Amino acid sequence: xxxxxxxxxxxxxxxxxxxxxxxxxxxxxxxxxxxxxxxxxxxxxxxxxxxxxxxxxxxxxxxxxxxxxxxxxxxxxxxxxxxxxxxxxxxxxxxxxxxxxxxxxxxxxxxxxxxxxxxxxxxxxxxxxxxxxxxxxxxxxxxxxxxxxxxxxxxxxxxxxxxxxxxxxxxxxxxxxxxxxxxxxxxxxxxxxxxxxxxxxxxxxxxxxxxxxxxxxxxxxxxxxxxxxxxxxxxxxxxxxxxxxxxxxxxxxxxxxxxxxxxxxxxxxxxxxxxxxxxxxxxxxxxxxxxxxxxxxxxxxxxxx
Numbered sequence: 274x275x276x277x278x279x280x281x282x283x284x285x286x287x288x289x290x291x292x293x294x295x296x297x298x299x300x301x302x303x304x305x306x307x308x309x310x311x312x313x314x315x316x317x318x319x320x321x322x323x324x325x326x327x328x329x330x331x332x333x334x335x336x337x338x339x340x341x342x343x344x345x346x347x348x349x350x351x352x353x354x355x356x357x358x359x360x361x362x363x364x365x366x367x368x369x370x371x372x373x374x375x376x377x378x379x380x381x382x383x384x385x386x387x388x389x390x391x392x393x394x395x396x397x398x399x400x401x402x403x404x405x406x407x408x409x410x411x412x413x414x415x416x417x418x419x420x421x422x423x424x425x426x427x428x429x430x431x432x433x434x435x436x437x438x439x440x441x442x443x444x445x446x447x448x449x450x451x452x453x454x455x456x457x458x459x460x461x462x463x464x465x466x467x468x469x470x471x472x473x474x475x476x477x478x479x480x481x482x483x484x485x486x487x488x489x490x491x492x493x494x495x496x497x498x499x500x501x502x503x504x505x506x507x508x509x510x511x512x513x514x515x516x517x518x519x520x521x522x523x524x525x526x527x528x529x530x531x532x533x534x535x536x537x538x539x540x541x542x543x544x545x546x547x548x549x550x551x552x553x554x555x556x557x558x559x560x561x562x563x564x565x566x567x568x569x570x571x572x573x574x575x576x577x578x
Contacts, residue, residue, distance in 0.1 A: 286370075286373060286539060286555075287537050287539070289370065289373065289374070289377075290373055290374075290376070290377045290537045290557075291377070291537065293373075293374045293377035293378060293381075294377040294378075294380060294381045294535065295381075297377065297378050297381035297382060299381055299382055299384065299385050300385055300388075300472075300504050301384035301385050301387075301388050301527070301529060301563065302529070303470070303520055304388055304470065304472070304518055304520060304525060304526060304527050305384075305388070305525050305526070305527035305528055305529040305563065305566065306523065306524050306525045306527070306528050306529065306566055307528075307529045307531055308528055308529065308530050308531065309531055310347055310530045310531055310532040310561075310562075311532075313346060313347055314344050314345060314346040314347060315344065315345055315347075315530055316342060316343070316344045316345075317342055317343060317344075317345065317403060317528070318342035325458075325460060342403065343401075343403050345528070345530055345562055345564045346562065347530060347532040347560050347561060347562050348560065348561070348562050349558070349559075349560045350383065350558070350559050350560070350561075351556060351557065351558045351559075352376055352379060352380060352556065352557050353554055353555070353556035353557075354372060354373070354376055354554070354555045354556065355552050355553070355554055356369055356372075356552070356553045356554075356555065357551065357552060357553075358551040358552070358553060359551070373555060376555070376557065380535055380557050380559075384529065384561070384563055385506070385508075386508050387563040388506075388527055388563055389472075389506045389508035389509050390508070391408070391527060391563060391564070391565060392472060392506070392509065392516050392573075393508075393509050393510050393511065393514075395407060395408035395409040395565075395571075395573060396408070396409040396410065396424055396573060400565075401565075402565050402568040403565070403568075404568070408423075408565045408568050408571070409423055409424040409568070409571070409573040410422065410423070410424055410568075411424050413568060413569075415456065415457040416456075416457025416458060416459075417455075417457060417458055417459040418454075418455045418456060418457055418459060419455065419459075421453075421454055421455070421569075422450070423450065423451075423454070423568055423569070423571060423572045423573060424572075424573050424575075425443070425446055425447060425450060425572060425573065425574045425575070426574070426575050426576070426577045427439065427442060427443035427446060427574050427575075427576055427577070428442075428576070428577060428578065429513075429576040429577070429578070430578070432512075432513040432575075432576040432577060432578060433476065433512040433513055433576075434476065434512075435477065435480060435513075435576050436480065437480050437483045437484050437487075437490055437491070438490065438491055439576070440477065440480050440481055440484045441484045441490065441495075441497055443515075443574045443576070444471070444484060444485070444497060444500070444501070444517070445497070446574070447517040447572040447574050448466055448469065448500070448517065450572050451463045451466075451517060451519060451569070451570070451572050452464075452466060454569040456569070462567070462569045462570070463519055463522075463569065463570065465521075466500065467519075467521055468519050468520045468521025468522065469500060469501035469502070469517060469518070469519060469520075470501060470502045470503075470504055470517070470518045470519075470520055471485070471501045471502070471503050471504065471515060471516070471517055471518075472504045472505075472506055472509075472515065472516045472518060473503070473504075473505060473506070473509070473515035473516065474505070474506065474507075474509040474510075474511065474512050474514070474515070475505045475506075475507050476512050477505075477512075477515055478503065478505040481503045481515070482503050484497060485497055485498065485499065485500055485501050485503060486498065486499070501517070511575070513575055513576040513577075514573060514574065514575045514576070515573075515574055516571060516572065516573055516574070517571070517572040517574070518570060518571050519570040519571075520570075522567070522570055524566045524567045524570070525566050525567070525570060526565070526566050526567060526568075526570045526571040527563060527564065527565060527566050528563070528564050528565065528566045529561065529562075529563060530561055530562040530563075530564060531561050532560040532561050532562075533558075533559055533560040533561070534559060535557055535558070535559040536557060536558045536559065537555075537556075537557050538554075538555075538556050538557075538558070539553070539554070539555050539556075540553065540554040540555075540556075
């Protein structure tokens with residue numbers, strides 16, 4: 274019996290999937306610190322300050338990490354495409370290959386999607402930072418830091434369509450707030466205004482680009498030119514809220530807990546599904562978790578009237 278090979282029955286399909294997967298533009302790797310995971314969950318007891326350098330004097334003074342900690346369980350993710358055998362046999366235009374390519378893009382951007390959900394829900398109960406309060410909160414306290422807030426508001430005439438000047442005002446305030454955050458011994462955390470990224474809904478994209486790229490804004494020299502990278506996230510729900518993140522640090526705003534990398538599997542004509550139901554299955558699987566890192570490296574700003 275002849276086997277009709279459309280190319281979907283060969284190992285080449287796996288290569289095509291991973292070529293598309295690796296070529297897809299993503300941002301999560303720049304916004305998060307990757308932590309290799311070796312078990313079903315990881316405990317983060319190191320989220321707290323490291324002692325500053327001091328004179329040696331009479332000897333070393335060892336300091337342990339603070340008690341703030343939390344455990345993060347890895348999650349398993351999958352996506353499976355079912356294709357009728359007749360579709361495979363009749364496919365002459367590569368339409369199924371296109372669907373596999375789309376699967377690769379969706380798999381590649383999944384961590385970006387999860388990051389957007391951490392941002393969008395970061396001020397809600399249950400979406401907590403390591404200090405036990407919501408990631409975006411007005412009530413952050415750690416050791417000798419005093420009460421601190423990374424949840425700001427800024428005025429705009431139209432909260433869903435802020436102007437360039439209004440965005441610049443909010444950006445100045447967000448940078449100022451981030452530069453003032455202190456750790457649990459009262460030391461400043463963000464000691465330089467570098468590595469800044471504005472993550473925002475798509476309606477603010479062009480406004481933010483002008484705010485940080487234009488040489489002149491409203492006939493005035495733009496002191497914020499080049500201060501931050503602009504990343505639009507289409508998955509963010511609110512049109513009136515954006516986020517400033519600091520990324521050139523050891524512990525970034527998010528943690529990518531990497532347990533098992535993406536796998537691509539095909540069950541075709543020799544599988545049970547292929548024989549009994551004449552259905553071919555193409556699927557991906559991975560285990561990881563996107564979670565919160567340092568809240569001090571993230572500021573939420575919501576436009577209000």
